[in-house]
Every structure is written in C-alpha cells, then in structure tokens.
Amino acid sequence: MNGLFTQAYIIVAITAGLTSALPLMLAALGETIGEQSGVLNLGVEGIMLIGGFSGYVCVLNTHSVLLGGLCGAFFGILSSLILVSLSVMLGLNQIVVGIAITLAGEGVTSVLQQSKYGSSNPRLSSVSPVKIPLLSRIPIIGPSVFTQPIFLYISLLLALVVAWGLLKTNAGLRIKAAGQKPGSLDAAGGSVIRTRTFSVMLAGGFAGLGGAYFSIIGSGSFTPMMTGGLGYIAIVVAMLARGRVSWVVGGSLMFGFCVSLTTVLQMAGINIPSDAVNIIPFVAVLATLIIFARSAYIPPALGVPYIRGSR
Amino acid sequence: MKSRKLGVDFIRTVLPVLLALFSGGLLLLILGKNPINFYSDIWRFGIAKKSWQDSATMFAPMLLVAVGLIVVFRANLWNLGYDGQYLIGAALISGFSPYLTQHMSVWLAWFLLSIMAAAAGAAVTIIPAWLKAKFGTNEIITSLMMSFITIGFANILIKGPFQDPNIVVPQTKVLPLNHMLPHIPGTRISIGLIVALAMAFGVHYLLSRTSFGLKLDIYGASSKSAQHAGISVPKMVFTLFLISGALIGLASSVDILGHWGYVRTNWNPSYGNAILPFVFLGRLNVLASLPFVMFYSVLATGGAISTQRSGLSSDFLLVIVALILLFMTVIEYIGTKQDLGQSYIPSGLKRFLKFSKSEGDLG
Numbered sequence: 001m002n003g004l005f006t007q008a009y010i011i012v013a014i015t016a017g018l019t020s021a022l023p024l025m026l027a028a029l030g031e032t033i034g035e036q037s038g039v040l041n042l043g044v045e046g047i048m049l050i051g052g053f054s055g056y057v058c059v060l061n062t063h064s065v066l067l068g069g070l071c072g073a074f075f076g077i078l079s080s081l082i083l084v085s086l087s088v089m090l091g092l093n094q095i096v097v098g099i100a101i102t103l104a105g106e107g108v109t110s111v112l113q114q115s116k117y118g119s120s121n122p123r124l125s126s127v128s129p130v131k132i133p134l135l136s137r138i139p140i141i142g143p144s145v146f147t148q149p150i151f152l153y154i155s156l157l158l159a160l161v162v163a164w165g166l167l168k169t170n171a172g173l174r175i176k177a178a179g180q181k182p183g184s185l186d187a188a189g190g191s192v193i194r195t196r197t198f199s200v201m202l203a204g205g206f207a208g209l210g211g212a213y214f215s216i217i218g219s220g221s222f223t224p225m226m227t228g229g230l231g232y233i234a235i236v237v238a239m240l241a242r243g244r245v246s247w248v249v250g251g252s253l254m255f256g257f258c259v260s261l262t263t264v265l266q267m268a269g270i271n272i273p274s275d276a277v278n279i280i281p282f283v284a285v286l287a288t289l290i291i292f293a294r295s296a297y298i299p300p301a302l303g304v305p306y307i308r309g310s311r
Numbered sequence: 312m313k314s315r316k317l318g319v320d321f322i323r324t325v326l327p328v329l330l331a332l333f334s335g336g337l338l339l340l341i342l343g344k345n346p347i348n349f350y351s352d353i354w355r356f357g358i359a360k361k362s363w364q365d366s367a368t369m370f371a372p373m374l375l376v377a378v379g380l381i382v383v384f385r386a387n388l389w390n391l392g393y394d395g396q397y398l399i400g401a402a403l404i405s406g407f408s409p410y411l412t413q414h415m416s417v418w419l420a421w422f423l424l425s426i427m428a429a430a431a432g433a434a435v436t437i438i439p440a441w442l443k444a445k446f447g448t449n450e451i452i453t454s455l456m457m458s459f460i461t462i463g464f465a466n467i468l469i470k471g472p473f474q475d476p477n478i479v480v481p482q483t484k485v486l487p488l489n490h491m492l493p494h495i496p497g498t499r500i501s502i503g504l505i506v507a508l509a510m511a512f513g514v515h516y517l518l519s520r521t522s523f524g525l526k527l528d529i530y531g532a533s534s535k536s537a538q539h540a541g542i543s544v545p546k547m548v549f550t551l552f553l554i555s556g557a558l559i560g561l562a563s564s565v566d567i568l569g570h571w572g573y574v575r576t577n578w579n580p581s582y583g584n585a586i587l588p589f590v591f592l593g594r595l596n597v598l599a600s601l602p603f604v605m606f607y608s609v610l611a612t613g614g615a616i617s618t619q620r621s622g623l624s625s626d627f628l629l630v631i632v633a634l635i636l637l638f639m640t641v642i643e644y645i646g647t648k649q650d651l652g653q654s655y656i657p658s659g660l661k662r663f664l665k666f667s668k669s670e671g672d673l674g
Contacts, residue, residue: 042451082637086640086641090641091644092640092641092644095451096591096636096640097636097637097640099391099584099587099636100633100636100637100640103630103632103633103636104629104630104633104634104637106626106629107626107627107628107630107631107632108630110626110629111342111623111624111627111630113624114624114626115342115622115623115624118624224624232452232455232456232459235452236452236456239449273467273470273471275463275466275467275470275576276463276467278463279459279460279464282456282459282460286453286456286460289442289448289456290438
C-alpha cells in the first residue's frame, strides 16, 4: 500500500486522470452550449465516435496531431448538421433524431474500421508532450500537469473561451435566451433558428474534438464503440453543471481522477474486476443525480422545437 | 376517402424502410460490396427454405422488447435502459437454468426463471421511475445510466459465480438441448413465440380496451390534465416503468431458454436499439408494429450471415436502422404538413435557403 503514495504513482495518476477527463470535458462543453440553446443532443455518443475515427485516420495518414483534432471537429460539425436540419429547422423529435445519430455513428465507424483496419489495427505513435518552461520543473505537478500534449492546453483554452462567450458576449446571451424563452429572443429581433443552428454546430465540433482526443491521445488507436457511454456522461455533466463552465471542467476532472484512481490501484496490484471499474463512473453519476435530483435543472425550452407564433 | 387514407398511411410507413434499404445499398456500393448479393443473402438466410423459422424464433424476444417499449413510449416516458434490463435477465436465466432444470420439472423451472427475469428487468427501472415520479428528473439519462451499471453487473455475474469453469472464454454453462423450450410441433420454432404473441395481444387489449389504457393515453398527452382528472401521476410512472422492464426481462428468458442456451461476457444483442424505429413506424400500436418487427427479425437473421459473407461488420445493420429512423422522421413531417394543407418547406428552411440578409452576428 505504501507504494501508492510515491511520487511516481501520483504523477501517473494525474496524467491518466487528465487524459481521461479531457474528452469528456470537451464533449460536455459542447453539450452545455447545445442544452443552453434548448437543443438536447442525444447524438453526442455517435458524434464522438465519428470524430474519434476521423481524427485517428487523419493522424494515421498525416502524422499531425493538430490536423487530426481539426479533422475530428470538422466531421463532428458535419454530423451535427443532421440534427440541425431535422430538429432545429424542421422541428422533428430531438430524441428520435439524436438516437438515430448515435446508431449511425456507431454503425458507420464500426463498419469502416473493420473494412479498413480490421486485420491490421495500426496504433498511432504516442504524442510527444510539450514541457512548459519553468512550470514543468515544479515537483509532482510539473511532470504531470505541465508536461502534456499541446492538445490539452488548447482544450483548456477552449473551455475558457466558452466560459467567456456564454457569460460576456451577445452571442452567449442569445444562446441562453433561445433555451429560456425563445419567443422573447424572436421578439427582440434575434433568430431562434440561427442561434440554435450555431449552438448545435459548435456542440458537434466539440464532441468531435473530444472523440479525436480520446482516440489520438487517450488510446492511440480506434476500436468500435470505444467511447462506451462517455457521450451520455457528457450529457449528464452538462445537465448538472447548469451552464456553468467551471462546473463542467470540475465535474470532468473528478470523473477523470475516478477513472485514473482505479487504474493506479490495478497497477499497484490490487485486483478489481475490470467490469466493476467500468461501472464506477456511471454509479458516481447516478449517485450525483440522486443527491442533487432537485437541482438537475434544465432550460425550460429544452427539447421543444421553436415554432413562431405557437403557444 | 378511407381507402385513400389507408394508402397514404401505407406509403408513409413503408417508404422509409424502402429508402433506407436503397441508401444502404448505395453505401454497400461505396464500400465496394455487391448490394444485390447482400440483399439476396438476407432473403436466402432469413426467409427461403426453412430459414423463416429461425427468423420466427428471433421474432419472439424482439416482439416482447417492442411491446415493452410501446407501453412506456405511449405515455411519453422514455425508457432507454432496455439493454441493461435485457442483459440482467439473460445473465440470471443462463446462470440458474442449468441447476433449476435439473432439480425440478422443466416447466416449473421455466416458469420460475421467466418470473425471475421479468422481476429483474422491472427492478432495474425502479431508480429511474422513482427519480422521475418524485423529482421529475429526466428519465432518458437515468435509465441509460442504470443500463450501463446493470450491464457491468451482468458481466461480473457471468465472469464470477455463473462462469463455466471448464471453458476458457468467460461464459455460463450451456443449457442441454432437452432442457430448452420445446419447438412448436412440425417446426423448429421455439414455443417462446406463443408466449410472446400472447403477451403482445394481452398488452394490446390492456392498452386499447381498458380504463387503464385510456388513463395511460391521457397521461401521455398531458401529465397535467391527467393529474386534474384524478390520475395519480407517480403511480402511473411506476406502473409503466415496471411493466416495460418486466416485458423486456421476459424477452431475455424467451431468447435464452428458446434460442441461445448460454451467455458470453460482453454479448449484447441490443434488440432495443434496433426495434426502436419500428415501434414508431407502427405508430406505437402493438398490432401495427407486428409486421415491422417481423421484417426486422428477417433482416437481423439473414443479415447476421449476409454481413459476414460480404466481409462487413454486423454493425452495418445499425446503419440501416439509423437510416430508417431518419427517413421516418422526415416523411412523417412531410405527411403531417400535407395533411394540414401547407407547403412542406418550413419557413425556417425557406429563409435559410434564401440566406439573404444578415440579421445578427450569429448568421
């Protein structure tokens, strides 16, 4: 047991925690934007898989991690256009369309993976971390938090941008209005449809980016259904965070360290069945939902299509 | 006039399936496979000769899952935890059946096992139903979370107490053939089909001919008016979730006792996902969903072999299901607008197509 608290273990735990927290954080950030604008995107799981697969293929061919991330985000936006056109514009049932996107994402990526890389299943070379000067020399935090792939710093920067955008800008105000009282946004001269389109596309981009992070940095390869429900956890994190980005980041980090703690325990030779490890995050999320059941507040117009003039 | 309405309804329900199969064929072409071979294989291994009997065996659990979904969906409640409810039943059945069938009469054992699976499926829905009834917490999320937890738990059971020690791959003991459900005389269809059909007709009666069915529809239309009419909303939510979970649990018993005989870890047929579009196409009506579920059982039975023969992942069927869902929503939309006598291009899309003036900084 003593071995658990040595520096090496703590560094591994922090690094692993960040690696598993970041995909969730990105997806939950996107979902926050979408939910605030009144669109429940149940397709996150599928979009993450699509982003993960396209990012993986891109890195495999170009060896550029940044291009891979961009590629994941691009295909994420592309697949969110289904939700935009059917649910935002035509006002069709968001739950049904969301499930369809998830099924399509799972099916398409699984079929493509098997037909292209089924036999070889190539792995990506591990991404070299960037050492931040000075800060990376701090003991424990230095080699873990400040020695990470550049992708991580960009993601954290994006979280700051989203927080600022939702709180301080006109666009953020419009997004919240579209989720709270779409009629008043319309009356004030804004367009609910455009605002929601913009938000859902952003959400798709973030989910795709999260998926790419998962495949490129998290696992270094792509296997069918690899996200294993992470997209749904992102929806819950966004719901519990109620639009506050700091909560999204905090919640995701907590999730990440939950996951890494179990890996570290396994490394230390304490044997836990892997299935038990896999359900811990879901148990934690469900427990949070039960404890905070009263405050799992969602925007009043969430899931309701906007039809001008309707009551 | 009535026959015209029927014709339109027919087109509205069949067209999405045809469009999905067609675009699935296009996808196959893009992947460099032969769509004609693919679909004729489905016919060969799903219907032709005696293979329709395999499809009929597959049909039984799917029908039960479909009925379980219809009951909650009609009330506008979303029980998406079907995978967990199914798998926990499957794990318990395959774990206990080799012992129970040896120590008592098989009929009693089958009966007890089915009750156990139904109870387990229902138990999984308790937390989501409670949260929904008490706090109004979104049941989509809670039932999904519960599903992931239960799947993990089922896997722990299969790798732990239920594992057959004589086989390397973690799986349960295989139920001997003479302890599995018998066939309908003259066929190789399990009698599970009769159980499933009986349950389906029973639920259809409950939904369409009893005051409970009417209450359910009122609650589905508006929970506020249901409350106003003196219907206890929490009771309604609990009852419906429990029925739904029990039916899905029962599906696993019909499937394991009638078809598989054992369960491997990480095995998940995920009937719920696949059946989802078809209960919508059947307008959440049990009888109307029958032909669609039948269609899918053929597609799944034939498709399992057909995808393998074309060297595809069996998840290709998921793509077809997703396409059916998407085409269905669009065609439904166009149909509704036409009924109302409006142009079917919505004003939002019209404005978008013109994309003329910029109204704000979001455009």
